[in-house]
Amino acid sequence: MNRHLRLGVNIDHVATIRNARGGDHPDPLRAALAAAEAGADGITAHLREDRRHITDEDIARLEDSLAIPLNLEMAATEEMLAIALRHRPHAACIVPERREERTTEGGLDAAGQHAHLAPFVARLGDAGIRVSLFIEPDPRQIEAALKLGAPVVEFHTGAYAHAEGEARAQELRRIADAAALAAKNGIEAHAGHGLTFANVTAIAAIPQIAELNIGHFLIGEAIFTGLDESVRRMRALMDAAR
Numbered sequence: 001m002n003r004h005l006r007l008g009v010n011i012d013h014v015a016t017i018r019n020a021r022g023g024d025h026p027d028p029l030r031a032a033l034a035a036a037e038a039g040a041d042g043i044t045a046h047l048r049e050d051r052r053h054i055t056d057e058d059i060a061r062l063e064d065s066l067a068i069p070l071n072l073e074m075a076a077t078e079e080m081l082a083i084a085l086r087h088r089p090h091a092a093c094i095v096p097e098r099r100e101e102r103t104t105e106g107g108l109d110a111a112g113q114h115a116h117l118a119p120f121v122a123r124l125g126d127a128g129i130r131v132s133l134f135i136e137p138d139p140r141q142i143e144a145a146l147k148l149g150a151p152v153v154e155f156h157t158g159a160y161a162h163a164e165g166e167a168r169a170q171e172l173r174r175i176a177d178a179a180a181l182a183a184k185n186g187i188e189a190h191a192g193h194g195l196t197f198a199n200v201t202a203i204a205a206i207p208q209i210a211e212l213n214i215g216h217f218l219i220g221e222a223i224f225t226g227l228d229e230s231v232r233r234m235r236a237l238m239d240a241a242r
């Protein structure tokens with residue numbers, strides 16, 4: 001197995017540091033360009049409803065300047081849909097969002113929210129945007145993604161990343177089984193959330209997974225080694241797993 005596994009670098013937390021002082025440094029676009037130089041295949045940015053990190057202006061600048069694909073993470077709201085349709089990123093990943101959460105704590109309930117999600121998937125898809133749904137590695141949610149006509153799902157790897165021992169092995173099996181089921185149904189499988197140098201290899205080795213989106217750890221690690229080294233090392237670990 002040596003099919004190229006794409007790396008999407010999430011630059012949200014460059015914006016978190018910038019926003020701590022309200023200025024324009026460090027610049028998420030500069031980080032995105034550096035990540036591309038270091039081997040990222042795409043850039044991911046989550047425009048949260050509360051704008052706690054990435055801003056509307058960041059999305060406009062990323063879309064204008066990036067030579068690699070932009071994956072816009074967004075809640076299924078009319079406001080975010082309008083922004084996505086204005087900028088037409090390569091991809092849009094619909095994520096669940098709660099204003100009071102610290103981070104994205106679980107996957108989208110695609111099964112329970114079919115009627116709400118269907119027009120978002122359709123309108124993004126009609127605009128030529130590749131839609132993915134950020135879901136738990138759960139057969140019910142994959143079936144729901146299939147019914148919604150989503151071409152891509154991204155499995156939330158947070159439970160895997162935070163588990164230890166047998167619980168982690170069990171989460172890994174859930175993700176591997178879900179990736180196989182998605183691929184069998186013609187849905188491209190991605191994964192991400194909480195991935196690090198220490199836990200990425202087993203996920204990268206799942207043959208049906210086509211893309212990993214990784215952010216918080218890479219940006220944190222960049223404090224110690226620089227972003228170039230941080231992205232290159234992740235890229236090397238992913239390549240070695242294939």
Ligand SMILES: CC(=O)[C@@H](O)[C@H](O)COP(=O)(O)O
Pocket residue numbers: 010012046048073095102103104134192193215216
């Ligand atoms: C959906 C997702 O997993 C990413 O958006 C990532 O979590 C970074 O954003 P937050 O840290 O704000 O959740």
Ligand SMILES: NCC(=O)COP(=O)(O)O
Pocket residue numbers: 010044154191192193194195213214215216217
């Ligand atoms: N969709 C997951 C993502 O973009 C990055 O998540 P994290 O590595 O910041 O936890």
